[in-house]
Amino acid sequence: MMRIFLLTNLAIIVFVAGTKAQSLNYTLSDxxxxxxxxxxxxxxxxxxxxxxxxxxxxxxxxxxxxxxxxxxxxxxxxxxxxxxxxxxxxxxxxxxxxxxxxxxxxxxxxxxxxxxxxxxxxxxxxxxxxxxxxxxxxxxxxxxxxxxxxxxxxxxxxxxxxxxxxxxxxxxxxxxxxxxxxxxxxxxxxxxxxxxxxxxxxxxxxxxxxxxxxxxxxxxxxxxxxxxxxxxxxxxxxxxxxDIPYKRNFELLPYAKSKYVSGAEKNPTAGFGLDGKIGVTSDFTLDYTINPDFGQVEADPSVLNLTSYEVFYDEKRPFFLEGNSILEYEAGSDLLFYSRRIGAAPGYYPDYGMDETLTMPDQTSILNALKLTGKNRSGLSLGVINSMTARENAIITSDNQERKEAVEPFTNFFIGRVKQDFNNGSTVLGGMVTSTIRNIKDAHLEYLPESSLVSGLDFQHNWLNRKYFVDFKGFYSKVSGSEEAISLLQLDSRHYFQRSDAGHLSFNENLTSMQGWGGELKGGKRSGKFRLVGSLDWRSPGVELNDVGYLRQADYVTQKLSSVYWVSKPKGILNSYYFELDQRQNWSYGGENLGGDLMGHVRLQFKNLWKLDLVADRSFYEVDTRKLWGGPSLRIDGEISGEVFLQTNSSKDLFFAGGVELMKNDDKVSSGNYYTFYVQWQIGSRFTLSSMNKLNVVTDNNQYVTRTILNDATNYIVGKIDRKTISSTLRAEFFVTPELSFQYYGNPYASVGKYSDYRIVADSKSTNIDQRFLPLFVRNFDSGESWLYTATDNPVLNLSSRNPDFNFQEFRSNFVARWEYKTGSTIYFVWTNTRSRYEQFYEPSVFQSLKGLNKVTAENAFMLKVSFWFSI
Structure with missing residues (x-):
């Protein structure tokens, strides 16, 4: 009934918006x-x-x-x-x-x-x-x-x-x-x-x-x-x-490289590969790559993730970026094709002894990849990728002996996308299929699914000169593999079939396949001064996209309504102004009310070209199905937050932007202060310096610590964490000519956290926080050990051996000299510097923690890469 109500409500919004239009003539403004x-x-x-x-x-x-x-x-x-x-x-x-x-x-x-x-x-x-x-x-x-x-x-x-x-x-x-x-x-x-x-x-x-x-x-x-x-x-x-003569385009881009890595057993190493394009017709192009190398690509930013959600990183590799718009299929925050799955780091880590050394491959080698993209005169768009990745081995050495153990099987990835335009693109019908097949020959790799198949349909229709629209996406997935593989998928943080308080979920250790579906329905008015868009987003518990896609979470239904009033005509001291009010409500797929929120946003652009953003958000409560990492859902009290962000005229040589966001939870303990400051300095016409700096000071009264067995029952322990995180993204760019440049990217990062006020989860959904948790008490012993005890004097956890406090520092940098010595042909020199340290103690000053990077041994890598483009 809930789903029928929501779908009906959304249909009414779209219908009423459309029928209120008084004329078929496109009126863009008054x-x-x-x-x-x-x-x-x-x-x-x-x-x-x-x-x-x-x-x-x-x-x-x-x-x-x-x-x-x-x-x-x-x-x-x-x-x-x-x-x-x-x-x-x-x-x-x-x-x-x-x-x-x-x-x-x-x-x-x-x-x-x-x-x-x-x-x-x-x-x-x-x-x-x-x-x-x-x-x-x-x-x-x-x-x-x-x-x-x-x-x-x-x-x-x-x-x-x-x-x-x-x-x-x-x-x-x-x-x-x-x-x-x-x-x-x-x-x-x-x-x-x-x-x-x-x-x-x-x-x-x-x-x-x-x-x-x-x-x-x-x-x-x-x-x-x-x-x-x-x-x-x-x-x-x-x-x-x-009378343009048709010529079948045939482009080749061979490359050669040499690389030196500090501390590596084999130095230097050399390699070569080939990229290319073939004009199949004037409408369609075939891209291919053999043994690709992406050593010139900028490093990912540092993150210390304490949540159960996977961190999403942007794609930066040229082959998987160029011309890939046809292959996009996005529903909410999820993607049917997430190209970083191809060539990702192996997921299996072998066991090895104290006297042994483990050497893991940084990434899975891409043997080859083919990509066919294009669009014909009839409005048919086609995109296909097929890629093969190698079987990878870890090397374990001891006493001059060496053995290999497989950490990733040979895998084939296939992605196919088709779209057909009608009525000059006002109506679009499309479909997508993705497939992942692994050739698993080792018993210890049977934790991976053998195959996955995802298929999706999408439909968009625009009317009244695209002022009104409706957009639908629906997809189905099936994953097959061993009982171990499907069991691990059910227990994974995206699914949590073991969640004890969910009547619509049940864990089955005997399954050899898992299937599910999801989708998004969105529609409304998206032009003019006043805009209104409603959406419904859903994922069934068994939907799974992560073999070659990205799924943040399954088992939810989310309804959103967004209204915007935007005036682009200058008035008074303003060039333009913008007001937005959003409403959101969440349920589990079984109908559990997971809470909702309201958000308001005001953006002002002044005639002096400064901009000001004001944001306020109010959530009344949240039932978090992921907070306890597979345990029962946990009620989180409501919170209120506000943000102010100001930026100066970006056309000036010296440009500043900065803001602060403050959050306070209704439990009067959890809070968050988020500070951002950006500066860019243009020195002459060739040299640019910029720095994006962030400082987060967060207290979370419901941070998951661990689970333990007490009185033959699984108990979940949470605590209050006080966490401070600082990061900076530094860039320096010097251009001799548009074709010759020197670029530096540096990302120092530090995060420290201290736990206190440990509690056992009792009634996880109680509106009374004193009934939601039972307190735990710390006892210190002469031996130096510290233990958590219940009020009834039962030992729960040895904090000495499982101290959750942390002090983490990391630094990543790239220096790239780039010379496009001929159109399409490039020479790269790349220096990569990485250093990282994680310690189980709390450093009160996050700035002092950042200084600790000076004591960490760096890994340096140097690479020279030469490519030569030519066309036949």
Whole structure:
């Protein structure tokens, strides 16, 4: 009944929102000028040229002077929407059989104020200009090419409404130069880097824009209003491209590397591999990699995780990032495809003796991977990945003897995704299948599932020019393996089938498979000043995605309602302002009420380009099904929190941002103070320093400690933890040219924790905290041991041997010298430094703990990698 009620309620919200629309004409705002510019169809006609420009950013070639048409008539999008721009801009587009050439003139009556700043590729720095091309003409996706005033390239893909994929890196040329009254952009994009239908004459969607950093002003050739529900379908059009000869694209990127690791038995090591692309058709591309290496990738941030939830890390490896938008299937916080599962560190650690040394592989070797992606003229999108990872062995040595033990089996991963657009992308129907198959030959690895299969469907429909929408995702999973493997899955923190107070759950040690399903239904109004979106998210207890996906937790139903009031028109001292009110309610899949919360958010952007965020959140109580790590669910009293975050004008050379969040629990013990401070200093046009610093001071009165057997029953022990954590992310970047750079990343991290006020969980869901827990008492003995005792004088836990206090420090850093010596070809020199220490004692000062890193021996690794790109 609960599910039927929620689904009906959500359907009513979507239906009422849709039926209240009074007209089929798309009204973007009350400003008729905005409506006029947004509704005008704008067309640019490209001109074929036999004269090839030299790409140097000067725009002084004969073709720019004599061929084609310079077109201006840009309009301001922000901060003063639909007004005349403060500076004029012109564009010209030429083409030949192989390339598309684009020139942009960005006039400026104060050229000394043009912000010409070098930064990393795909980083928006200073003044910029660029073009986006919907070469599929599906009104949903586009390829964008931008150049900063300093000449750095920024390319990306547009995905859906307001999604962007900055990880897509095409091979193209772009240069910029600054003159006395303007700065200039010159680009050359091979048609091989685009995806388009194979026909005689083309019509593409086109968006050209310019960013004036000091004014935070965006000017556009065809206005896309700031409150539009999507971008690509409002693009202007590019006509005139005819008779492009189809050429099957074939790119190769071989690499060679040498690596030295301090303390390693074999130094140095060498390796090689190959990446490549094959244009199967003009619509579809096959990417492949053999023996890939990702040594230049930035290290993950340090985390000391005291929860039962898996820490989510972003993907950073190029092969699994570039062009992977088609493979995305996200439902709530979960993913059907989480590419970091491929090549992850082995999960099995062998037993070894005191006189033995264990050497574990850092990651599972990827033998090869194939990726087919693309979209045809009929709106059919296809994405496929197949990857094989090697059987890995740990090496155990003693007295000059060596033995190997398998820690990861040979595994094959398959991911397939398909989507079909209808009605110019207003309706999308899709599906996805993932499969993991392990070749398990060792009995000790039978704790791993032998196979998993996940299938999903998704449907999205937009109406009234995408102002209203409904979005559905549903998926099913089945995992098979030994009784041990399925038992471990049931006991895993994502499922906890052993939870004693859950009537809808039961642990079965004889199962050899587990299955379940989940999904998300979302809909509402997502454009205009007032927006309202409702959603329902659910996971059955047996759903499992983690072989090649990401599942944070199963066994829940969550309902959300979000309302937003957003005004983008300047008023008084404000450029824009934003109000949001969210409501959320949670249940277990068996109907247990797990609590809910209300959240309010105000964002103000001032005319001096400062921003202020104010957030308040109130939860009335929570029933946490994961807090006791497989034990009964635990009631957590309600809490109230507030956050203030302020940032200065980011276009200045010195930029600050900082905030504080304060939380207080109704139990009057648990609390949290979270402090954030960020600074960025632009020193000239080539050198940037930045630092993100965080300090968390947290008291948790319900921190899980352990479980123990007392009077033939399992008892769960919690305590009060006082924890302090400090972390800093330091970056220094120096650019000699856009192609030659030196970058440093450092992440010092320290966390200290002290436990006290130990208690046994009694009535875990009682509203009375004194009935929820029974106190434990510490006794110290002359022998130096400390024990926990109950009030009835029963010993419970030896704190001397299981002291939960901790003092953890870690430092991770990368130094990368990068030289793109030829378009698409790169030389990397990488120095990685890592040091880490965990101790079972409490250090009162987290700053003193951080200083302890100086006493830790570092592991250093040095790598030289050379790649060479060429096309056949």
């Amino acid at each position: 400003d008729s000028l905005v409506n006029y510019h947004a509704s005008q169809k704008k067309i640019y006609y490209a001109t074929r040229t036999e004269l090839k420009p030299r790409i140097d950013g000067e725009l002084d070639d004969l073709c720019w002077e004599e061929i084609g048409t310079w077109q201006g008539d840009f309009i301001q999008q922000q901060p003063n929407q639909a007004k005349e721009p403060s500076q004029q801009t012109k564009l010209k587009i030429l083409y030949d059989d192989t390339y598309l050439y684009m020139g942009i003139i960005c006039y400026d009556d104060e050229p000394e104020k043009i912000r010409s700043i070098l930064g990393r590729r795909d980083e928006n720095m200073g003044d910029m200009a660029g073009i986006a091309l919907d070469s599929y003409f599906d009104k949903q996706s586009a390829f964008e090419f931008n150049v900063t005033a300093a000449g750095q390239k920024v390319d990306l893909m547009h995905l859906g409404e307001y999604g962007w994929d900055f990880n897509w890196d095409a091979v193209w040329d772009g240069k910029a130069s600054v003159g006395d009254s303007a700065w200039y952009v010159e680009m050359r994009v091979p048609f091989s880097q685009l995806r388009y239908a194979n026909k005689e004459e083309h019509i593409w969607g086109m968006h050209v824009w310019r960013w004036i950093d000091r004014l935070k002003e965006e000017d556009q050739w065809k206005l896309i209003p700031v409150d539009a529900p999507a971008m690509v379908y409002i693009f202007g059009e590019l006509h005139g491209i005819k």
